Each structure stands twice: as structure tokens, then as C-alpha cells.
Amino acid sequence: MTQTGESITVRVDFISWVNQFVGGSGTGATEFDEQVPPGETVRGVLNRLSERHPKLKASLWDENDRSQIGTHIEIIVNDAVLGVAHELDSQLEEGDRITLAGQYVGG
Amino acid sequence: MSEERIGGIAGKILRVDLTAGKIWNEELSPREWREYLGGVGIGAKILYEEVGADVDWDHPDNRLVMATGPLAGLPVWGTGGLTVVTRGAMTNGATSTQANGFFGANLKFSGYDAIVLQGEAPNWVYLFIHDDKVELRDATHLLGQDTWETQQALEEETGYNGHMLSVYTSGVAGENKVRFAAIHGDYGHVASKNGVGAVMGAKKVKAVAIVRGNQPLPVHDTKGLYQIADQIGYELRNDPTTKGLYQLGTLGGVRNLLKLGALPIKNYTTNLWPEDVSGEIWEGPALRDGMDHRGHQCSACGMHHCHQSVIAEGKHKGEIVDEPEYEGWAGCGWTIGCTDPQEVAWLNTQVDRACVDVNEFGWVIGWVMECYEKGLITKEQLGGIEAKWGDVEAANALLQMIVKREGFGDILAEGVKRAAEHVGGESLDFAVYTEKGASPRGHDHRGRWEEMLDTALSSTGTLESGMMLSPQELGLPLRINPFDPDQVSMLVAGMLGRRHFEDSLGACIFTTRTSIEQLCNVLNAATGWDYDLEEAMRFGRRTACLLRAFNIRCGIGPELEKPSKRYGSQPVDGPAKDLNVMDHWETMVASWYERVGFDRQSGKPKEELLQSLGLENVAKDMWG
Structure with missing residues (x-):
């Protein structure tokens, strides 16, 4: 991951069944290295990917409030769940890593 | 009709x-x-x-x-x-x-x-x-x-x-x-x-x-019932919130929970995936396709959830097993250090056949294996069994001792809390339990505070509020910070009652993953009633109050509402390693009490709450 001055690189991982929304098989991980402007937010990166992947756009965001993530996908930024060290509108830094995993509860 | x-x-x-x-x-x-x-x-x-x-x-x-x-x-x-x-x-x-x-x-x-x-x-x-x-x-x-x-x-x-x-x-x-x-x-x-x-x-x-008898079972509105049932089935198949469950049941749990620091590995001693274990074989599709399998659905169910499988390799090749749920993979696998899916699937069925709770089994055997490693429990005590991490044959031998109450199995048959109290000393520090004696579910709740709080405060012996489903319907936010004490308490308190409504319908919690409104629709089509969200939650809250009042009457009060030392410990590694739930425990508990309308001191549902729910007799029993 390199910083060009004009942009930073953020790694985005879609793991297991969530990667179906970005063309994956529903197993393993699908990774993207996103070149984004310095100061880009978590929301901005997810919006960019949503624009390129309609299934993700349809699935990631809450159907009643498209500015919020739905309940069924966990967003993890640098190994911490969204809300711990980052919010949706937190700015990202070079080398930050966003992971999307299925929310999981129960037996 | x-x-x-x-x-x-x-x-x-x-x-x-x-x-x-x-x-x-x-x-x-x-x-x-x-x-x-x-x-x-x-x-x-x-x-x-x-x-x-x-x-x-x-x-x-x-x-x-x-x-x-x-x-x-x-x-x-x-x-x-x-x-x-x-x-x-x-x-x-x-x-x-x-x-x-x-x-x-x-x-x-x-x-x-x-x-x-x-x-x-x-x-x-x-x-x-x-x-x-x-x-x-x-x-x-x-x-x-x-x-x-x-x-x-x-x-x-x-x-x-x-x-x-x-x-x-x-x-x-x-x-x-x-x-x-x-x-x-x-x-x-x-x-x-x-x-x-x-x-x-x-x-x-x-x-x-x-x-299966021959009595008629008429419904109020047959056509309406079919229409709503079809709609729920469509949602379960297609809605992104349930699609993974529809396709694979709970098989996706291992990989997803690892990312959250909520996969219980070796009795809560680590949250790191072993370097020598392939992640690919633990993906949901691989767990299913790694064995010959066929659907084993429940009544009227279209989910691709329950399956039976055939062990594909190893000592037990050819044996038919029930495909483990996530908690089977955890309790018979990760919790006791076994990372071979074939072996875990086999042990899980032995647990089912012996008929013990797979969560408590995991906490008992994980504790024995940790104590064995540390010299606190010996081979001689275990009747010659070498209880090494990940050894499913040893785990099964202990299982058979437990169900027959043979030798040390008689002590283990009491569950990990009482077994640890019996062995005493340092071993008490390693046992995963709640002070009430209930078994935590098969997750590492140090990465899921809402489930730890729910488990400790519950009146049912397991999770009572359960999962966050359609939270907006109940005035809750779509997401919470899972490590914010106030938000965790808000979620657990806010959901209290929904699970009781689901668990009174005769349906599976995996197929009631829709809105309460939709559940009311299908209930009304069946019965001719006009249940709505308010009545459903009132029913749920009333049930929660009855169960809590029962426990209070039995002497099970707030003093027992906390995790054991290991259960509430700070993870040593993994995604939740910097987070210590006990730093916030009292705050969360007090906040939960306030929100549900129970008295923090005595644990009783408050008199005005009981009366508002039509439980005047219980109010009299509790408050005189």
C-alpha cells in the first residue's frame, strides 16, 4: 500500500458470504485496494464500492435510511468493530483496513 | 371453522x-x-x-x-x-x-x-x-x-x-x-x-x-395464512439479512465470529486462529461440502439449514452424523482446541446422542483440558485419560464418564461451576460460567458484551433478549457500539420480550427473523386475533416479569448476576484484547435495571410495572 500524495490506499476485505455482493463465491475473502483522496471517510469508501457493485448497494445500506448500514453486516476497521475507534464518518489513513463480515448471532 | x-x-x-x-x-x-x-x-x-x-x-x-x-x-x-x-x-x-x-x-x-x-x-x-x-x-x-x-x-x-x-x-x-x-x-x-x-x-x-395424529387443525384465514407464510419464506430466501442463514444455516459462524473476537478458542485462552489451520476448510460452504450430506429439515421448513452428513475421512469415516450448528463447531471444536471439522462433527453427534448441552460440554471439557495442561487435574484423576487440547477421543471418553457419572465424571456431571468449586484453587479462575450457574452460549462474550449482559441478567437459564432483529420497530438504533456500556444496556433492555413472543408461537427462531408486525400478521391469520406490535411486546414483557418473579421467589437475585472470573476476563489477544467488560459491568447492569423497570436492589419487577402489565397478583406476591 503506497501513498502517492494525491491519494491514499485503503484495503477493503469482504469475507465469506458477504463477498457474494461484490462478485465473490460466498467463501474465502475478496479484497480491494481502494485509492482514495486523503481524508476520505469509511462511509466514502463504502459508497464508492456500492456504486460499483449494485448488489452491495442494495444489501449494505438500511432500506429505511440509506445513510445507515443495515444490521446484518459487521464493519471492522483495523480489527475493531465500527463504533470502537472509527465511526462511519471517521477519516481514514494510509494503510487502514476495512473488513465486512456477516453479522452472526445464535446457535 | x-x-x-x-x-x-x-x-x-x-x-x-x-x-x-x-x-x-x-x-x-x-x-x-x-x-x-x-x-x-x-x-x-x-x-x-x-x-x-x-x-x-x-x-x-x-x-x-x-x-x-x-x-x-x-x-x-x-x-x-x-x-x-x-x-x-x-x-x-x-x-x-x-x-x-x-x-x-x-x-x-x-x-x-x-x-x-x-x-x-x-x-x-x-x-x-x-x-x-x-x-x-x-x-x-x-x-x-x-x-x-x-x-x-x-x-x-x-x-x-x-x-x-x-x-x-x-x-x-x-x-x-x-x-x-x-x-x-x-x-x-x-x-x-x-x-x-x-x-x-x-x-x-x-x-x-x-x-403424528389425525386431529383437524383449522385456521381462521387459510388463504391469508398461505400468503403471509409465502411472504416470510420469500424474505428469508432473498433478504440480505437472512440469506446467509437460508443458504447455510449457522455454518458461517466460525469465520465471522473470529473476526469479531467472539470465537471461543481453547477455553477463552486466546482469540487467535492457529497458524497451521486452514481457514478455507472452516468456511461455511466447505463445512457442508466436506461431507456427503442431505437436508434434514424441520416441519414445513424451506431453509437449507439442518442437514445430516457422513464423516468423509479419519477413524470414524462412514458414520452418519447430524451436521453441527455453529455452537457444535464451537463446543466440540474450538473451545476444546480441536480444529479438524470431521472430528468435531463426529464428537458433536456423540454429545447429542449422550444428550448433554453442547455449550456446557465445551466449557467443562475446555476447563479440564486447561487444568490438565497446568497440572491441576491429573491423568490418574481422569481414570487414565490424557486430556490434551483437541483430542476428541479423550473428550468422548470424558463424555461417557459424565453421562454415566463414573469416576471423575460424577464431578464433571455437575457442570463446570460446581466441578471447579470442587477442585478449587487456581482451577476456579479458568472456569467459564455465570454465578447463577447458567451456561454461556458458544461464543466468546468478551467480544460480545450484549450477550454476556443478557446471559448474566436472564431469567431463563440462557439468553433472554436474544438477537437484535428489526431494532427500529422497537425504537432502537440500527447499530450500536458493541463496547459502549450504555448502548449495550439499551439494546439488551430494549429487546426484552421479543424472544418470548417468538418462543410462544411454536416456530423456530431462525424462521421468525422478520418483523414483529409480520409475525403478528401470520398469527392473526391463524387465530383471527388482531395482535399488533404493542400487544406482542406486552406479552413478552409480561412473560419476562413472570419468570423473574419466579426466580426472585426462589432466591435467585441480583447478587448472582455476574460472570465468573474467566468469563468476564480481558482477552489476552485478538480484536477485543484492549477491552475489559468488568470495568463497565455495574454501569451496564444499573442502566439495564432502570430501562426494564426492575428494582436494582431486590431484582424484583417494580410494582407499577407489574400492575401495568395486568399482573396484580404478582405485584401483591412481590410487594405485599
Whole structure:
């Protein structure tokens, strides 16, 4: 991951069944290295990917409030769940890593 | 449909006095059916009204309520539901635990909504139900048989098999009153929490066998019911919130929970994936496709969830097993350090057949293995078993000792809390439990504070609020910071009651993952009622108050509402390593009490809350 001055690189991982929304098989991980402007937010990166992947756009965001993530996908930024060290509108830094995993509860 | 009969309700509760050998039917008024629904609703009413404080879990006067609900037997996905309510053996308090399969459908088709077992049989019996033919039959020939063997024996004896006969038994573990014995039926469906199998064993009931009867089960609005059921099925298939569950059941849990620091690895000693273990073989599709498999669905269910598989390699190649749920992969695998899916799947079925709770099994064996590694429990104590991390054969040998209460197995059969108290010393620091005695579910709750709080505060012996479903419907935010004490408390308090509503319908919690409004729609189509969100949550809150009042009456109060030292410890590594739940525990608990309307000091539901829910009698009992 390199910083060009004009942009930073953020790694985005879609793991297991969530990667179906970005063309994956529903197993393993699908990774993207996103070149984004310095100061880009978590929301901005997810919006960019949503624009390129309609299934993700349809699935990631809450159907009643498209500015919020739905309940069924966990967003993890640098190994911490969204809300711990980052919010949706937190700015990202070079080398930050966003992971999307299925929310999981129960037996 | 006749005017007298409520759609979806069979209309009879089957009462069995085992001491006297007496069997009779009980009917409720239309108002009572609406007020108590079925499942935990009916169960909580009976428990509160009939089981006194001095009636311990193994006392003959304890009640074992096996109830279904208004949707069971109808063409709605996953509606073979069983809810068991009793005073359970782990906490000696209220219990609500569920299984599916075909219990609920078969019971309803024989004309009953619930069974209440009371008293204690003089000799071992099984209860046979086929329409109006209800008999207590001798079960001495079934003693020593595991859950699958018991079902097979009764299939041969009665001449019914497949979905025509449901056999729910507590196996050998129940016979020996193992404190975490479960109730298992239909080859792989387990009501596992709080030692309900031990209660069944204490009553000398080996099994309940129900033939799919021939009683009519009319509904209020057949066309409407089909339409709503189809809509729910469509949502489960296509909605991104449920699609993964529809496709693979709970198989995705291992990989996802690892990312959250919530996969329990080696008895909470680490949260890191072992470098020598392939992640690919633990992906959901690989777990299923790694073995020959076929669907093993519950009544009327279209989910690709429950399966049976054939072990593909290793010592047990060719054996048929029930495909583990996520918690089986955790309790028989990651918690005890086994990372070979074939071995875990095999051990999981041995646990089902022996009939113990797979969560508590994991905490017991994980604790033994850690103590063995540290020299606190020896090979000699274990009868020659070398309890090394990940050794499923050793784990199975311990399982067999536990269910027969042989040697050290007699101590382990009491569950990890009591076993650790027996061994004492440093070993107490390693045991995962709640002070109430309830088993945590098969997650590392140090990465899921909401489930730890729910487990510790629950009145059911397991999670009571459960998962965050359609939170906006209840005025809750879509997402919370799972490590913010106030938000965690808001979530757990805000969801309280929804699970009780689901668990009273006779349906599976995996097929009720829709809005409460939609659940009310399908309930109303069946019954002709006009249930709405407010009435559903009022029902749920009332049930929660009854269960809590029962526990308070039994002396189970706020002083026990905390995790053990290991359960509430700070992870040493992994995604949650910098987070210590106990730093915020009192804040979360106090906030939860405030939000649910219970008194922090005594634990009682407040008088005004009870009165607002129509529980004036309980208010009087609690507050005078």
C-alpha cells in the first residue's frame, strides 16, 4: 500500500458470504485496494464500492435510511468493530483496513 | 371453522401426574389462550402458579412443561417448535429452552398444545401419545439407550417412523440426572439449556413419543395464512439479512465470529486462529461440502439449514452424523482446541446422542483440558485419560464418564461451576460460567458484551433478549457500539420480550427473523386475533416479569448476576484484547435495571410495572 500524495490506499476485505455482493463465491475473502483522496471517510469508501457493485448497494445500506448500514453486516476497521475507534464518518489513513463480515448471532 | 374454536390452537393441555399415573386434559378460556399463546407464555404461567420456592428442580412437584404454539403444524416455515419450561437443574431457577424438528406439529395433530409432566413415576416410563390414546408405558427396556437408539427402539415398537413419530428423550444423561442433560428428539433437535433433561430424568420419564395424529387443525384465514407464510419464506430466501442463514444455516459462524473476537478458542485462552489451520476448510460452504450430506429439515421448513452428513475421512469415516450448528463447531471444536471439522462433527453427534448441552460440554471439557495442561487435574484423576487440547477421543471418553457419572465424571456431571468449586484453587479462575450457574452460549462474550449482559441478567437459564432483529420497530438504533456500556444496556433492555413472543408461537427462531408486525400478521391469520406490535411486546414483557418473579421467589437475585472470573476476563489477544467488560459491568447492569423497570436492589419487577402489565397478583406476591 503506497501513498502517492494525491491519494491514499485503503484495503477493503469482504469475507465469506458477504463477498457474494461484490462478485465473490460466498467463501474465502475478496479484497480491494481502494485509492482514495486523503481524508476520505469509511462511509466514502463504502459508497464508492456500492456504486460499483449494485448488489452491495442494495444489501449494505438500511432500506429505511440509506445513510445507515443495515444490521446484518459487521464493519471492522483495523480489527475493531465500527463504533470502537472509527465511526462511519471517521477519516481514514494510509494503510487502514476495512473488513465486512456477516453479522452472526445464535446457535 | 366453528365459532368456538380458535384457529391454530388445538385447545387442550395434556396433564400427566406421574406419581398417580393419572392423565387428563385441561382447557383454557379464549381470553387465556390469547393472553398466554403457547410455548414460554403458557410455561411461565404454569411455573409461576404451580411451583413453589421449596420445590427444587428434582422435586416431584416441579413441572416439566413441553409446549408448542399457534403456528405449529401450519404451513409456515420451521413450525415444529418445542419450548421446555421448568425449574432447571443448572440454576435451580426458571428455564425456557427450545428445539424444533416435528414435536410441535405432531403434538398439535394429536390435539394438544402442551404437555405438563408433574410428579415422579414409581418406575421408568415413556409417555405415548396418538390422538386420544395417551399412555404411560414401561421404559425399563430403554434404559441405557442413547437418544438415537431410544428413537429407533420406539420406532420398531410402535410401528411408526420418519416424520410420523417424534421421540424426545433425555438419553443416558437424563437417566443419571447429569445437571446439564438436555432433551433431544427427531435425530438432532435439542432443547439443551439449564438441565431440562435432568428434570425429565428426575421424574423417571425416559421419553415422550408422539405419533403424528389425525386431529383437524383449522385456521381462521387459510388463504391469508398461505400468503403471509409465502411472504416470510420469500424474505428469508432473498433478504440480505437472512440469506446467509437460508443458504447455510449457522455454518458461517466460525469465520465471522473470529473476526469479531467472539470465537471461543481453547477455553477463552486466546482469540487467535492457529497458524497451521486452514481457514478455507472452516468456511461455511466447505463445512457442508466436506461431507456427503442431505437436508434434514424441520416441519414445513424451506431453509437449507439442518442437514445430516457422513464423516468423509479419519477413524470414524462412514458414520452418519447430524451436521453441527455453529455452537457444535464451537463446543466440540474450538473451545476444546480441536480444529479438524470431521472430528468435531463426529464428537458433536456423540454429545447429542449422550444428550448433554453442547455449550456446557465445551466449557467443562475446555476447563479440564486447561487444568490438565497446568497440572491441576491429573491423568490418574481422569481414570487414565490424557486430556490434551483437541483430542476428541479423550473428550468422548470424558463424555461417557459424565453421562454415566463414573469416576471423575460424577464431578464433571455437575457442570463446570460446581466441578471447579470442587477442585478449587487456581482451577476456579479458568472456569467459564455465570454465578447463577447458567451456561454461556458458544461464543466468546468478551467480544460480545450484549450477550454476556443478557446471559448474566436472564431469567431463563440462557439468553433472554436474544438477537437484535428489526431494532427500529422497537425504537432502537440500527447499530450500536458493541463496547459502549450504555448502548449495550439499551439494546439488551430494549429487546426484552421479543424472544418470548417468538418462543410462544411454536416456530423456530431462525424462521421468525422478520418483523414483529409480520409475525403478528401470520398469527392473526391463524387465530383471527388482531395482535399488533404493542400487544406482542406486552406479552413478552409480561412473560419476562413472570419468570423473574419466579426466580426472585426462589432466591435467585441480583447478587448472582455476574460472570465468573474467566468469563468476564480481558482477552489476552485478538480484536477485543484492549477491552475489559468488568470495568463497565455495574454501569451496564444499573442502566439495564432502570430501562426494564426492575428494582436494582431486590431484582424484583417494580410494582407499577407489574400492575401495568395486568399482573396484580404478582405485584401483591412481590410487594405485599
